[in-house]
Amino acid sequence: MNKRYRRTIIAGNWKMNMLASGIKPFTEELIPLVPDFHKWCETVVCVPFPLLPEALRVFKSYRIRVGAQNMSQFESGAYTGEVSSAQLMDIGVGYVIIGHSERRELYGETDMTVNKKVHAALNGSLCPIICVGETLVQREAGVTNNLVATQLKSALYGVQVDKPHRAVIAYEPIWAIGTGKTATPDDAQQVCREIRAVIRSLYGAHAARVIPVLYGGSMNEKNAPDLLAQQDIDGGLIGGASLKPASFAAIINAANPF
Ligand code: PEP
Numbered sequence: 001m002n003k004r005y006r007r008t009i010i011a012g013n014w015k016m017n018m019l020a021s022g023i024k025p026f027t028e029e030l031i032p033l034v035p036d037f038h039k040w041c042e043t044v045v046c047v048p049f050p051l052l053p054e055a056l057r058v059f060k061s062y063r064i065r066v067g068a069q070n071m072s073q074f075e076s077g078a079y080t081g082e083v084s085s086a087q088l089m090d091i092g093v094g095y096v097i098i099g100h101s102e103r104r105e106l107y108g109e110t111d112m113t114v115n116k117k118v119h120a121a122l123n124g125s126l127c128p129i130i131c132v133g134e135t136l137v138q139r140e141a142g143v144t145n146n147l148v149a150t151q152l153k154s155a156l157y158g159v160q161v162d163k164p165h166r167a168v169i170a171y172e173p174i175w176a177i178g179t180g181k182t183a184t185p186d187d188a189q190q191v192c193r194e195i196r197a198v199i200r201s202l203y204g205a206h207a208a209r210v211i212p213v214l215y216g217g218s219m220n221e222k223n224a225p226d227l228l229a230q231q232d233i234d235g236g237l238i239g240g241a242s243l244k245p246a247s248f249a250a251i252i253n254a255a256n257p258f
Contacts, residue, residue: 012242067095176217221250
């Protein structure tokens with residue numbers, strides 16, 4: 001499977017960190033370290049809702065794409081505290097993380113809510129970054145591939161054949177998120193290859209060739225080159241290291257194939 005058919009995506013997930021006033025200094029430190037990054041990858045930063053307008057304003061001149069970290073499964077209405085896909089699109093947000101393990105674990109998101117959110121994102125013009133991944137217990141029990149396949153099939157349930165091409169899949173082993181533990185490049189590659197096989201079984205060879213599969217889980221400047229060199233890993237979803245301009249820049253540069 002040839003990587004050149006797929007876009008490389010390096011996506012930061014700032015979680016509940018940073019203030020609007022920090023975005024410009026962050027960007028001014030990052031940009032000189034990643035000259036011409038848009039030649040080899042799409043860089044996205046997923047920020048908390050209140051930071052979206054400032055991120056859109058600052059990142060625009062540098063061609064950094066802006067993402068949200070969550071959105072409602074509903075179109076509009078009496079859902080206090082929620083944000084809809086239309087509201088994200090209205091201000092120019094391009095990406096949205098869906099089904100991050102922290103949302104599943106801490107806020108009770110299920111495969112079913114993830115599926116509804118994926119539909120809501122794809123019915124509009126958002127690119128959903130759909131997160132799947134296993135716990136340590138599940139890995140040790142040897143059920144990783146089955147579990148990830150089930151999560152992915154559930155997330156895409158009912159998505160028509162012409163629709164999934166805007167989706168991005170992020171394989172994020174839960175035991176590796178924010179822990180400093182990383183999947184070995186071989187293990188990560190093996191699951192990402194399985195993810196691509198699931199996409200192929202659902203949507204055919206073309207979809208499997210073009211849909212990017214990212215790895216996430218304590219990716220940093222040291223492990224990024226080996227992870228990003230894997231055949232079925234098309235980029236990263238990066239938490240902690242995306243808050244540090246030098247580390248994030250090193251990861252973006254590690255994705256440069258030239
Ligand atoms: C994440 O939040 O998706 C993530 C991968 O975090 P970290 O890089 O900090 O493990």
